[in-house]
Amino acid sequence: MDPTPIQRLPRYIALALFTLCACSPQPAGDILLITVDTLRPDHLGLYGYERAASPNIDHHFSDAAIFERAYATNANTSPSIASILTGQLPHEHGVRKFYQLVSDDVRLVTDLLPAAYQTAAFVSSIVLTDEAMGMARHFDHYDDHVDEVASNLRIFERKGSRTTDAALLWIAEHRDPERPLFLWMHYMDPHPPYQPPSPEYASFEHEGFVKFDRKRINPYQLEPGVDDALDYVDRYDEEIAHMDTAVGRLLTGYGVQRELDEALLIFVADHGESMLERERWFTHGYQVFEEIIRVPLMIRGPGVEPGRRDALVSGIDLVPTILHFAGARPDTALNGVALQQRTAIPKDRTVFAEGGGGKSLIRAAIRNDQKWVAKAGAGKKKTRSRWHFDLGADPAEQKPQPWDPSNPEEVARELIDLFDRDPDPGGLPKGFREGLRIDAPKVAPRADAETIERLRALGYVE
Numbered sequence: 001m002d003p004t005p006i007q008r009l010p011r012y013i014a015l016a017l018f019t020l021c022a023c024s025p026q027p028a029g030d031i032l033l034i035t036v037d038t039l040r041p042d043h044l045g046l047y048g049y050e051r052a053a054s055p056n057i058d059h060h061f062s063d064a065a066i067f068e069r070a071y072a073t074n075a076n077t078s079p080s081i082a083s084i085l086t087g088q089l090p091h092e093h094g095v096r097k098f099y100q101l102v103s104d105d106v107r108l109v110t111d112l113l114p115a116a117y118q119t120a121a122f123v124s125s126i127v128l129t130d131e132a133m134g135m136a137r138h139f140d141h142y143d144d145h146v147d148e149v150a151s152n153l154r155i156f157e158r159k160g161s162r163t164t165d166a167a168l169l170w171i172a173e174h175r176d177p178e179r180p181l182f183l184w185m186h187y188m189d190p191h192p193p194y195q196p197p198s199p200e201y202a203s204f205e206h207e208g209f210v211k212f213d214r215k216r217i218n219p220y221q222l223e224p225g226v227d228d229a230l231d232y233v234d235r236y237d238e239e240i241a242h243m244d245t246a247v248g249r250l251l252t253g254y255g256v257q258r259e260l261d262e263a264l265l266i267f268v269a270d271h272g273e274s275m276l277e278r279e280r281w282f283t284h285g286y287q288v289f290e291e292i293i294r295v296p297l298m299i300r301g302p303g304v305e306p307g308r309r310d311a312l313v314s315g316i317d318l319v320p321t322i323l324h325f326a327g328a329r330p331d332t333a334l335n336g337v338a339l340q341q342r343t344a345i346p347k348d349r350t351v352f353a354e355g356g357g358g359k360s361l362i363r364a365a366i367r368n369d370q371k372w373v374a375k376a377g378a379g380k381k382k383t384r385s386r387w388h389f390d391l392g393a394d395p396a397e398q399k400p401q402p403w404d405p406s407n408p409e410e411v412a413r414e415l416i417d418l419f420d421r422d423p424d425p426g427g428l429p430k431g432f433r434e435g436l437r438i439d440a441p442k443v444a445p446r447a448d449a450e451t452i453e454r455l456r457a458l459g460y461v462e
């Protein structure tokens with residue numbers, strides 16, 4: 001067989017050409033993806049909260065693109081985080097449950113980025129450990145130590161301050177200065193139970209009184225001696241304040257070595273949390289009300305148009321945004337859109353969100369200010385209840401309206417189609433691989449005195 005033209009060239013020229021062709025454009029720079037568990041947008045200063053629960057985040061993201069209507073794809077951590085990392089809806093990436101391993105054919109953003117990227121993750125939740133979800137193989141470094149039992153239900157977490165410590169130590173000692181960095185941080189502090197590490201963090205106090213009702217909250221949220229439900233809101237905000245300090249230290253510490261303004265910074269939550277809006281207090285997972293599925297989303301960095309945005313956006317938009325920044329073209333079809341430019345987001349798009357607790361799947365389709373909701377039993381495709389909210393006239397979702405089944409609107413039909421196309425009816429995965437619930441906590445390496453000294457010399461620790 002005749003040699004191809006490239007084979008006839010001297011080897012060094014052919015190699016140089018190959019290198020030119022095979023590589024995507026020079027990667028743009030570092031990417032910091034910060035996800036926070038259970039964080040409502042309306043408890044952050046940049047989203048109008050009157051309490052000073054988030055001074056560091058407010059400072060670092062004041063010039064960001066601030067998305068006022070961002071939705072999680074799912075009201076539970078594992079499916080929502082899998083969407084943020086894959087750019088796919090839960091029925092596409094397949095993660096529907098806690099302790100379900102990501103299947104081998106699923107590719108995360110780290111697999112789609114140019115090979116030049118060094119990739120590291122620091123997570124704080126038991127459900128994101130490698131044993132639980134099996135994602136470590138997609139990162140050069142995956143630190144998933146969780147070392148505190150947050151409740152008698154053995155919800156293990158790592159406090160945000162210690163997750164930041166672990167990341168700063170790794171950055172000082174292992175980050176390759178020749179390579180751009182993709183860093184994913186997951187902070188769990190605002191997740192129940194609300195147990196802030198007081199008294200070092202701001203202690204919030206409220207006016208008024210709401211009689212505590214133990215029937216309305218999960219047993220693991222019960223705190224002895226509390227008879228005012230508003231105390232729980234104070235504790236939730238103190239957890240946010242702790243997380244905020246940890247995020248501030250991370251960004252300041254990162255800035256010691258690299259220029260923060262040259263990096264793409266994304267701040268997002270995996271889902272929200274109910275406060276006192278309706279029957280169930282201080283929870284998430286089972287419902288798709290706005291307080292549960294709306295999340296804060298802020299993005300800043302080169303190429304990002306700052307300012308407030310009211311377009312509907314979703315967790316599936318973050319992978320396209322990251323790949324756009326890195327100059328990488330995904331070889332798979334992604335339904336999300338890169339969010340850098342205001343005009344790139346279609347005006348009348350539909351976003352989907354879901355929730356469920358194993359017995360049923362509840363789904364919402366939102367377009368403009370209209371929201372359609374339907375529910376199916378586990379293992380069943382057929383929806384058994386359907387309702388509709390006009391978010392413009394009824395933003396608190398107090399007046400559900402029935403669908404007209406004889407004449408469903410286009411978006412309602414899209415929602416029913418989604419149930420039909422779902423390979424796991426009712427959100428119940430068939431033949432999934434179960435991850436391991438870890439019974440013994442993995443203890444995070446604590447910084448020894450010498451390391452602390454070294455970090456201090458580098459300017460990481462005051």
Ligand SMILES: [Zn+2]
Pocket residue numbers: 037038076077078191270271
């Ligand atoms: Zn979560």
